[in-house]
Amino acid sequence: MxxxxxxxxxxxxxxxxxxxxxxxxxxxLTSFVIVTAFINPDYTFETVLIRSASTLAVLLLHVILxxxxxxxINKKFLPLLYNRRHLGVTMFCLAAVHGVFSIIQxxxxxxxxxxxxxxxxxxxxxxxxxxxxxxxxFFALIxxxxxAITSHDFWLHNLSxxxxxxxxxxxxxxxxxxxxxxxxxxxQFETHPVFVLLIAAGSLWLISLHxxxxxxxxxxxxxxxxxxxxxxxxxxxxxxxxxxxAKIFCVDTERIAVYRxxxxxxxxxxxxxxxxxxxxxxxxxxxxxxxPWHGYQYLPHNGQSPPPFTEKVSTYDVKLDEGxxxxxxxxxxxxxxxxxxxx
Amino acid sequence: MKPLRKRHLQVWTxxxxxxxxxxxxxxxxxxxxxxxxxxQEDSSAAxxxxxxxxxxxxxxxxxxxxxxxxxxxxxxxxxxxSTVPSSLIYKTGNAGKELIGRIEGQGSFYFPLKADSTDxxxxxxxxxxxxxxxxxxxxxx
Numbered sequence: 466m467x468x469x470x471x472x473x474x475x476x477x478x479x480x481x482x483x484x485x486x487x488x489x490x491x492x493x494l495t496s497f498v499i500v501t502a503f504i505n506p507d508y509t510f511e512t513v514l515i516r517s518a519s520t521l522a523v524l525l526l527h528v529i530l531x532x533x534x535x536x537x538i539n540k541k542f543l544p545l546l547y548n549r550r551h552l553g554v555t556m557f558c559l560a561a562v563h564g565v566f567s568i569i570q571x572x573x574x575x576x577x578x579x580x581x582x583x584x585x586x587x588x589x590x591x592x593x594x595x596x597x598x599x600x601x602x603f604f605a606l607i608x609x610x611x612x613a614i615t616s617h618d619f620w621l622h623n624l625s626x627x628x629x630x631x632x633x634x635x636x637x638x639x640x641x642x643x644x645x646x647x648x649x650x651x652x653q654f655e656t657h658p659v660f661v662l663l664i665a666a667g668s669l670w671l672i673s674l675h676x677x678x679x680x681x682x683x684x685x686x687x688x689x690x691x692x693x694x695x696x697x698x699x700x701x702x703x704x705x706x707x708x709x710x711a712k713i714f715c716v717d718t719e720r721i722a723v724y725r726x727x728x729x730x731x732x733x734x735x736x737x738x739x740x741x742x743x744x745x746x747x748x749x750x751x752x753x754x755x756x757p758w759h760g761y762q763y764l765p766h767n768g769q770s771p772p773p774f775t776e777k778v779s780t781y782d783v784k785l786d787e788g789x790x791x792x793x794x795x796x797x798x799x800x801x802x803x804x805x806x807x808x
Numbered sequence: 809m810k811p812l813r814k815r816h817l818q819v820w821t822x823x824x825x826x827x828x829x830x831x832x833x834x835x836x837x838x839x840x841x842x843x844x845x846x847x848q849e850d851s852s853a854a855x856x857x858x859x860x861x862x863x864x865x866x867x868x869x870x871x872x873x874x875x876x877x878x879x880x881x882x883x884x885x886x887x888x889x890s891t892v893p894s895s896l897i898y899k900t901g902n903a904g905k906e907l908i909g910r911i912e913g914q915g916s917f918y919f920p921l922k923a924d925s926t927d928x929x930x931x932x933x934x935x936x937x938x939x940x941x942x943x944x945x946x947x948x949x
Contacts, residue, residue, distance in 0.1 A: 648834025679817030
């Protein structure tokens, strides 16, 4: 949400987040080099760089892919989501260091173009043990690059959130390519079981997290509201609402956030216009519903971002009857003012 | 948004099948002769007698044995940082191809050999990344 163009809206939290990422990466790379120098002093600088950058990139990829489902399972992880893109760009840079130096080391000293050499030097595509695993890493790197260069909100607005989200879902394909790049590459040469165990444990962790979070979401989406009258459905009791917070209801196909604000109930569409964040999982700050993902704000009574911002979401009618809350799932046009229902 | 959530779950359900299958398949085809266990660094002792020596621009290769000729050894010395970061050495002969060991870009490496009744020792240096032979080393009696 911005009135004028600023490349990155830096604030204290973003700076702290980035400094932490930077510090962690430096500490990891330094430790890797020291341990390698101690264990095997004959390693070349390029080899250490290729290996340290790749292991760190794989570690960060696991962290990045964990943040989404963790935030869905437990709200305490939401702060990690705030700058996940910075973590993603960092991961891409490390993967690029690994990729570029690998191409230089393995493919640059011949009369064939290094990228052509990458694809033509090994064509055993029907052999698992001799599979050209480097090409898997190359394609994953291309996906990471596309994600990194479109990570800015400029691209989110220009591509539309739907296209942007679809593009960024390719990270799952990239993850699969990386797992296979590791299994058919380094695991074939460095056969200590710890490497297989690490990649298997990482995959198991991610698969479990995503399936648990996914099933939780399906359960929410399949809520049934039997009592209906005059277009309204009975969603819950009025005393279940906490001031400044919301409850989310999935009626028909869309999720609706019902907020309690200054002793009135307001209902707005649950999906933030920025990146589709769950508005109902945020809270009211300075009189505005605030998205928990990136802090976009909307007024509870009309679903509009406060001026000068222009984002709008749909609003809904909500009413009270004998302590029961009734919601009409038919949306009003985005930004339509609704009076709210006094408690 | 509901279709998007559904798609996420579908993708991860698919990955829950594909990733373990990929890991298991990759693990099954790991070579029995693990190349990382074939590295033998300077800590190995050189046998005293140099039988033969071949020199290239980037490396020197020595065929060694013990004074009583009961033990044989191949010594590989990278005189410059190799342009191939990781390669395998195979001994070739009538009995086929036998994996001797792995060398990396720098350092010197020692590999024990079985005595050859023909007194001929032929080796190939194989690039495991590009899957191609880099050099052949022939020690003749």
